[in-house]
Amino acid sequence: MKILITGFGPFDRFPTNPAQVAAEKIAENDPDVECFILPVVYGEAREVLHRELRERDPDAVVSLGLSANIGCINLEEIAVNIRASHVADNSGRILSDEPIVEGGSLAYRTSLPTSKIKKRLRQEGIPAKHSYSAGVYLCNEVFYTEMEWARSNNKIAGFIHIPLATSMIADRIEMYRFGHMSMDTIIEACEIIVEEVKKSDILQ
Numbered sequence: 025m026k027i028l029i030t031g032f033g034p035f036d037r038f039p040t041n042p043a044q045v046a047a048e049k050i051a052e053n054d055p056d057v058e059c060f061i062l063p064v065v066y067g068e069a070r071e072v073l074h075r076e077l078r079e080r081d082p083d084a085v086v087s088l089g090l091s092a093n094i095g096c097i098n099l100e101e102i103a104v105n106i107r108a109s110h111v112a113d114n115s116g117r118i119l120s121d122e123p124i125v126e127g128g129s130l131a132y133r134t135s136l137p138t139s140k141i142k143k144r145l146r147q148e149g150i151p152a153k154h155s156y157s158a159g160v161y162l163c164n165e166v167f168y169t170e171m172e173w174a175r176s177n178n179k180i181a182g183f184i185h186i187p188l189a190t191s192m193i194a195d196r197i198e199m200y201r202f203g204h205m206s207m208d209t210i211i212e213a214c215e216i217i218v219e220e221v222k223k224s225d226i227l228q
């Protein structure tokens with residue numbers, strides 16, 4: 025089984041993105057996993073992802089993104105056809121309310137086995153929950169794009185939001201009111217997610 029893991033590079037006020045670190049680490053340690061780091065730019069993220077899906081033709085895609093205001097692994101359930109944010113993308117663009125795909129479906133649901141993943145993560149002592157909004161920024165654009173692909177190709181795909189890595193904010197901890205998690209735990213969580221995706225493929 026070939027799994028594509030995507031991460032994102034730095035954006036906004038975050039000089040490193042734990043989603044990039046985790047995606048690269050998983051791909052380094054698992055021969056079934058390839059990784060690709062997406063740009064935090066509206067439209068470009070979607071285009072680049074389309075190209076990578078076409079060229080790599082994976083069986084499953086797991087995308088990772090940073091959410092600075094969560095304290096646990098968020099298993100995203102729903103991608104919506106909306107782009108909006110107060111935060112500019114890496115090209116400086118702010119969008120207030122635009123569809124990702126003109127006339128596209130309003131929403132898609134993940135095809136990752138999120139209930140099983142949540143159970144496994146919690147059993148291993150890693151806090152995780154379902155989330156019913158991945159926001160309306162780049163993570164949602166990527167999530168929506170891969171769900172369209174998964175739907176039309178009968179593949180497994182989904183999006184995971186991860187918290188800030190503790191080591192990345194240790195010297196500025198008073199600036200962050202929300203949660204954080206050690207990078208090792210984030211990586212362990214991603215390994216478990218990949219294991220569960222491999223199991224769900226066998227069951228399909």
Ligand code: PCA
Nearest residue numbers: 032089090161162163164
């Ligand atoms: N998180 C942002 C975009 C890139 C990332 O890692 C988001 O939640 O949309």
